[in-house]
Amino acid sequence: MISSSPTERPEGCRTALLTFGTVSWQKGSAAQVSSLVDELSRLRPDVIFRLLSHCPEIDEEPGANLGIDVVGPKFAEGASRNRRSAAMMCRRLIGSITRKGRSRLPRGDSLAETYRRADLVIDLSGDSYRDRPGGFALAHHANFLLALRTGTPYVLASQSIGPFWRPNRPLARYFLNRADLVYIRERRTEKILEKLGVRPDRIHRAPDIAFALTPESAAPIWNAEHLDPKRLMRPWIAVSISHLALRLARGAGGNRYLEEMLRTVAHIHRRLGATVLLIPHEINPAFYGTDDRAAAETLYERAGRPTWLQPIRGDYGPSRLKGLIGECEAMVASRMHAGIAALSSGVPTVFAAWSHKYRGLMEEIGLGEFVWDQTDTALSKSVLADLFDRLWTRRASIRGQLLEYTGRARREIDAEIQRIADRIPVSTGARREDDARILEQRRRPRP
Numbered sequence: 001m002i003s004s005s006p007t008e009r010p011e012g013c014r015t016a017l018l019t020f021g022t023v024s025w026q027k028g029s030a031a032q033v034s035s036l037v038d039e040l041s042r043l044r045p046d047v048i049f050r051l052l053s054h055c056p057e058i059d060e061e062p063g064a065n066l067g068i069d070v071v072g073p074k075f076a077e078g079a080s081r082n083r084r085s086a087a088m089m090c091r092r093l094i095g096s097i098t099r100k101g102r103s104r105l106p107r108g109d110s111l112a113e114t115y116r117r118a119d120l121v122i123d124l125s126g127d128s129y130r131d132r133p134g135g136f137a138l139a140h141h142a143n144f145l146l147a148l149r150t151g152t153p154y155v156l157a158s159q160s161i162g163p164f165w166r167p168n169r170p171l172a173r174y175f176l177n178r179a180d181l182v183y184i185r186e187r188r189t190e191k192i193l194e195k196l197g198v199r200p201d202r203i204h205r206a207p208d209i210a211f212a213l214t215p216e217s218a219a220p221i222w223n224a225e226h227l228d229p230k231r232l233m234r235p236w237i238a239v240s241i242s243h244l245a246l247r248l249a250r251g252a253g254g255n256r257y258l259e260e261m262l263r264t265v266a267h268i269h270r271r272l273g274a275t276v277l278l279i280p281h282e283i284n285p286a287f288y289g290t291d292d293r294a295a296a297e298t299l300y301e302r303a304g305r306p307t308w309l310q311p312i313r314g315d316y317g318p319s320r321l322k323g324l325i326g327e328c329e330a331m332v333a334s335r336m337h338a339g340i341a342a343l344s345s346g347v348p349t350v351f352a353a354w355s356h357k358y359r360g361l362m363e364e365i366g367l368g369e370f371v372w373d374q375t376d377t378a379l380s381k382s383v384l385a386d387l388f389d390r391l392w393t394r395r396a397s398i399r400g401q402l403l404e405y406t407g408r409a410r411r412e413i414d415a416e417i418q419r420i421a422d423r424i425p426v427s428t429g430a431r432r433e434d435d436a437r438i439l440e441q442r443r444r445p446r447p
Contacts (some may be wrong), residue, residue, distance in 0.1 A: 028337030160357035186360030207409035240338035
């Protein structure tokens with residue numbers, strides 16, 4: 001196929017096919033995939049995980065470290081993100097145009113065969129199942145259509161969904177109503193789905209699964225970046241800069257997002273004497289174009305390259321980045337999962353937003369006031385800096401609130417993972433302890 005590192009399914013094991021996720025370049029998606037696999041494996045050690053990747057050449061190694069088979073088409077070298085997405089969508093649509101019935105699918109269609117052999121499709125779109133800006137819903141419709149045509153049940157896991165353009169709403173409603181489960185992470189999405197007409201029995205709201213991500217030591221980051229943490233002035237404030245937010249804010253009158261971030265980091269240092277760490281959460285392969293590191297360099301250059309501003313330039317996994325963020329006293333987050341890494345570590349966080357998902361997440365925690373939305377043109381300048389000041393003043397109580405919420409979040413996530421596990425048929429022909437041993441042997445030790 002389309003396989004980069006296929007592993008035959010041991011007798012008696014089941015297969016979960018993960019779609020619209022990555023374990024490499026997009027750290028938020030990688031955090032969700034890693035958390036899902038870890039949590040679901042505890043409940044169902046008989047499950048084999050396969051990731052249908054748009055970028056298998058870079059997902060293969062980190063996937064193997066997580067015990068995930070990475071499969072995907074062999075794209076032309078250097079194929080762009082849009083070209084890969086369009087090609088995958090077309091393959092799904094072609095695989096869906098067959099005679100009725102699971103058994104009548106053409107055996108030569110390797111993509112359809114991958115769906116056919118799965119016991120459950122778990123879609124991890126995050127926030128891209130929406131219309132522009134930020135998503136292309138038709139690509140997701142093609143995914144669900146192929147699952148339906150192969151007779152493979154599907155669930156959506158830990159997502160912020162919509163909004164959709166009016167012509168697209170009937171299709172979105174159709175596919176969401178045929179999902180076995182729609183696991184969303186905030187009330188604002190719930191309201192969108194209710195208005196769309198999605199059946200209430202399909203919808204389950206719980207915290208983002210990345211709240212369950214286990215952090216790793218930040219020591220390798222300090223070493224690779226040639227930074228001595230003992231020499232960096234406290235407090236440390238983490239800032240995630242998003243190249244997507246930067247691109248969305250471009251206009252004839254300048255870049256509102258960049259100017260607000262510049263004012264805020266300068267204000268933080270001036271007020272607190274702080275070291276500001278610019279932490280990227282999207283590290284694109286060269287053929288995908290610019291990423292968060294490029295956005296951080298833009299801010300760094302505009303700020304005059306001061307010593308108190310430290311861009312993190314390497315490529316690190318989400319658990320490692322969470323370990324670094326957890327050592328900071330506060331965070332300003334433009335990336336959802338950079339913020340979740342902070343929130344789930346008890347680090348007070350203010351969001352620089354462009355979508356409903358940010359305020360929706362913070363409202364779930366009871367901190368909806370700590371969101372600056374760059375799309376709200378009525379907001380005056382320096383609002384983000386003002387929000388940070390309020391956050392800093394209340395940081396002790398907010399930290400306690402976050403730790404209490406994270407404990408509750410873990411219990412709610414456990415319940416959702418159990419619901420997903422219940423939708424995978426129980427293994428036959430092999431003892432559960434044998435399955436656990438087989439899967440453990442397949443996992444590579446993490447570096």
